[in-house]
Every structure is written in structure tokens, then in C-alpha cells.
Amino acid sequence: MxxxxxxxxxxxxxxxxxxxxxxxxxxxxxxxxxxxxxxxxxxxxxxxxxxxxxxxxxxxxxxxxxxxxxxxxxxxxxxxxxxxxxxxxxxxxxxxxxxxxxxxxxxxxxxxxxxxxxxxxxxxxxxxxxxxxxxxxxxxxxxxxxxxxxxxxxxxxxxxxxxxxxxxFGAPLSREADCWSLAFPSFARSAAETGRIKLLSAGMQQRDFxxxxxxxxxxxxxxxxxxxxxxxxxxxxxxGGGASLSMREAASMVAEAYGEIRGEPAAIDLPEGTEDAPAEPAVDYRFERIAKLGYAPAGDLAVEALATLKFLRVRPKR
CATH class of the missing domain: 3.40.50.720 (NAD(P)-binding Rossmann-like Domain)
Incomplete structure (x- = not known):
């Protein structure tokens, strides 16, 4: 074709x-x-x-x-x-x-x-x-x-x-990819550059990835x-991917992937007073129509987080 x-x-x-x-x-x-x-x-x-x-x-x-x-x-x-x-x-x-x-x-x-x-x-x-x-x-x-x-x-x-x-979300094929303002890639770049991930809110809002x-x-x-x-x-x-994640959970996934490479997770910085923020409503993004055509999400966001960090040249400690 x-x-x-x-x-x-x-x-x-x-x-x-x-x-x-x-x-x-x-x-x-x-x-x-x-x-x-x-x-x-x-x-x-x-x-x-x-x-x-x-x-x-x-x-x-x-x-x-x-x-x-x-x-x-x-x-x-x-x-x-x-x-x-x-x-x-x-x-x-x-x-x-x-x-x-x-x-x-x-x-x-x-x-x-x-x-x-x-x-x-x-x-x-x-x-x-x-x-x-x-x-x-x-x-x-x-x-x-x-x-x-x-x-x-x-x-x-x-x-x-x-x-x-x-x-x-997935590891980009180029550093010029227009993705670095998106949640997962921005978390990965922050971790790669500083060893920390800074959230601008409590991070409890839910999204399907x-x-x-x-x-x-x-x-x-x-x-x-x-x-x-x-x-x-x-x-x-x-x-969709079939799973509702909060921004804080997404950041934690990247932080843990960073730890797999560096030996300890990236730190996550939350705004003061938001550590115990309540959970927000989940999203249930239904995709039964395309599932009937054979679609079934098989990707692993944690694997993509690890691949993105490696793409950004995060290396083990010596």
C-alpha cells in the first residue's frame, strides 16, 4: 500500500x-x-x-x-x-x-x-x-x-x-520532537537534567494515557x-490506554524509572500544602468500538518512561 x-x-x-x-x-x-x-x-x-x-x-x-x-x-x-x-x-x-x-x-x-x-x-x-x-x-x-x-x-x-x-506517550525519535511540554516527556526531561520532577499543582487530576x-x-x-x-x-x-492515572502517579512512574538507571528515584517536588490532597475523579475513556476491530492496548508506560530517560542519556552512576 x-x-x-x-x-x-x-x-x-x-x-x-x-x-x-x-x-x-x-x-x-x-x-x-x-x-x-x-x-x-x-x-x-x-x-x-x-x-x-x-x-x-x-x-x-x-x-x-x-x-x-x-x-x-x-x-x-x-x-x-x-x-x-x-x-x-x-x-x-x-x-x-x-x-x-x-x-x-x-x-x-x-x-x-x-x-x-x-x-x-x-x-x-x-x-x-x-x-x-x-x-x-x-x-x-x-x-x-x-x-x-x-x-x-x-x-x-x-x-x-x-x-x-x-x-x-513514547520515547521520541528526535530531540526536536514537539513533545517536551507534555506530561510524561516533560517529567522525564526534568529528571534527566536535575534529578528532580517539579509539579506545579497537587497532581491529582486524572488522565487516560x-x-x-x-x-x-x-x-x-x-x-x-x-x-x-x-x-x-x-x-x-x-x-485509549484503558487506565486512569493522576499526574502524580505519572511523575512517580518516571521517578521510579530514573531510579532503575541511577540507583535511586528522582525526587518529586510538590507545592507546599498539597501532599495530602484528595484524589480527583477518574476518567473512563471507553474504546469498545475500535476494540471490535481488533485493537487492544499492549504498550507499557513504564517501559516508555525508561526508554525516554535513556534517550535523554541518563546513565548509571559510576
Whole structure:
């Protein structure tokens, strides 16, 4: 299968490109920026088109001959807050533009990297039937991108899938990966640099986490899944890890992984007076729909924490 991947040199996209190529697929990456110098060759030497998804002229013809499109390029949560108009241009219009180009090129299947942020709900039970009421600029603009896929679902010449991921984590393939503001990677970098992890709150808020490997597995599943019925707009699938963790538990996992390497865990610094903060409600991020297609989270967050610390060159004491 020839597969176009937007954002294929990014944090998750690079892992996906490596995995698809290992499975024997032919991959073309559409990316605004070239591959980072430290990306491994199994990603960096892929066919690359310098493309801005919101400027269709930059990728004219790039999707010709492709069987599938995986649209992972996006403006993330922090940048979207700083530049909401830019986020609408990239996450909203850019998604519509690249999907329209895929339809015009005869691409048969399209997969969209969406997010649990479209729900605007972070605790309790979340299913695909939970109302989408985003409150962040990131969630709002990613939901706008979903709209392009729902519109495409009414056509008969493309098979769209929306994957609403929870919080992905895995060892990056490049130091330039846009991941260091995320919970697990930021904890790992702090531990690697200082031997300490500083929490800015009590850290009792709960989130669902999954590994980057499980994210890639979900993409592979929907690339091979039976086609939706023509006109069927029930195309969104939650993809989670199946475990609710507090930020404090995530920090502890990284601290313990640090201890496996250095002999003693990283220290965790809490704001004064928060040591005995009560537990907050858990999140139950349901993914039964994609489980019926064969998805089952198999990754280990503790293993990824250890791998991230090693990537950051944490070494045993001498």
C-alpha cells in the first residue's frame, strides 16, 4: 500500500512512518519542515514533499497514486492557544484542503488524528456518544477538522476514519520532537537534567494515557478495516490506554524509572500544602468500538518512561 502521512516527521508521525515502512508499505511524508538531523534513517530517508496542509499548491500531485492518507499534521495545544486563527487555518481548513486533495487524487482511505479534547470533558465516562463540547482552542479546531471528515463520509469515493486519541506517550525519535511540554516527556526531561520532577499543582487530576506504539497500532487497524457503508457518518473511534492515572502517579512512574538507571528515584517536588490532597475523579475513556476491530492496548508506560530517560542519556552512576 502507498500511504501519505502528513506530519510524518513529528513526535508520533515519525513512529508511524517507521512502523508502516517496516510492514512493507511505501510511504510519502507531507511535512512543512524537513526531517530533523537526528531522526533515524528508517524515517529520514523516506520520500518527502515540503507541504503546508493549508496551502494545497505546495502538495499538488503529491497524493497521486496513494491508496491511503493519514493526516497527523496539526497545530498543538500550546500553539493553538497562542494563535487561534492559525490553528483554525491549519487544523480546520488545512484538514479540509488535504482531504479534498486526497479525494481528487483518488485516494481510497483517509485517517484523521483527532483527540479527546473535542469532548471538553476530562473525567467520568467518555464514549463516542459523549457530546462534543470543546472549550480549548485546540479542541475546537480539531473538531472543525473532524467536520471535513464527516462531510467526506457522505461521499462514495473515499472511506474516512476519525481516531480520537487520549494522551500518547513514547520515547521520541528526535530531540526536536514537539513533545517536551507534555506530561510524561516533560517529567522525564526534568529528571534527566536535575534529578528532580517539579509539579506545579497537587497532581491529582486524572488522565487516560496510551503508548505511541498503541496509537500506531490503531492506525494500522483502521487502514485494513472493512470499509464503512457509503453515507455512514458514524466514523469516530476513541483510542485509549484503558487506565486512569493522576499526574502524580505519572511523575512517580518516571521517578521510579530514573531510579532503575541511577540507583535511586528522582525526587518529586510538590507545592507546599498539597501532599495530602484528595484524589480527583477518574476518567473512563471507553474504546469498545475500535476494540471490535481488533485493537487492544499492549504498550507499557513504564517501559516508555525508561526508554525516554535513556534517550535523554541518563546513565548509571559510576
Amino acid at each position: 502507498r500511504i501519505a502521512v502528513t506530519g510524518g516527521f513529528g513526535y508520533v508521525g515519525a513512529h508511524l512512518v517507521a512502523r508502516l515502512r517496516a510492514a512493507g508499505h511505501e510511504v510519502v511524508v507531507l511535512s512543512l519542515l524537513p526531517p530533523a538531523e537526528d531522526l533515524p534513517a528508517r524515517v529520514a530517508d523516506v520520500e518527502w514533499v515540503a507541504a503546508d496542509v493549508s496551502a494545497p499548491a505546495t502538495y499538488a500531485g503529491a497524493l497521486d497514486g496513494c491508496d491511503a492518507l493519514v493526516h497527523a499534521a496539526a497545530m498543538g495545544a500550546g500553539p493553538a492557544t497562542a494563535d487561534p486563527a492559525g490553528a483554525f487555518r491549519v487544523n480546520g481548513y488545512g484538514t479540509r484542503a488535504v482531504l479534498d486533495a486526497a479525494v481528487a487524487a483518488g485516494v481510497r482511505r483517509a485517517v484523521y488524528f483527532s483527540t479527546y479534547h473535542v469532548y471538553g470533558k476530562e473525567t467520568g465516562t467518555i464514549t463516542e456518544k459523549t457530546p462534543t463540547r470543546p472549550f480549548s482552542d485546540y479542541g475546537i479546531t480539531k473538531l472543525a477538522g473532524e467536520g471535513a471528515f464527516y462531510r467526506a463520509a457522505r461521499r462514495e469515493d473515499i472511506e474516512p476514519f476519525i481516531l480520537r486519541f487520549s494522551n500518547g 496510551l503508548t505511541v506504539g498503541d496509537m500506531c497500532a490503531a492506525v494500522e487497524i483502521v487502514l485494513e478495516a472493512p470499509a464503512p457503508r457509503a453515507g455512514d457518518t458514524d466514523i469516530a473511534y476513541n483510542v
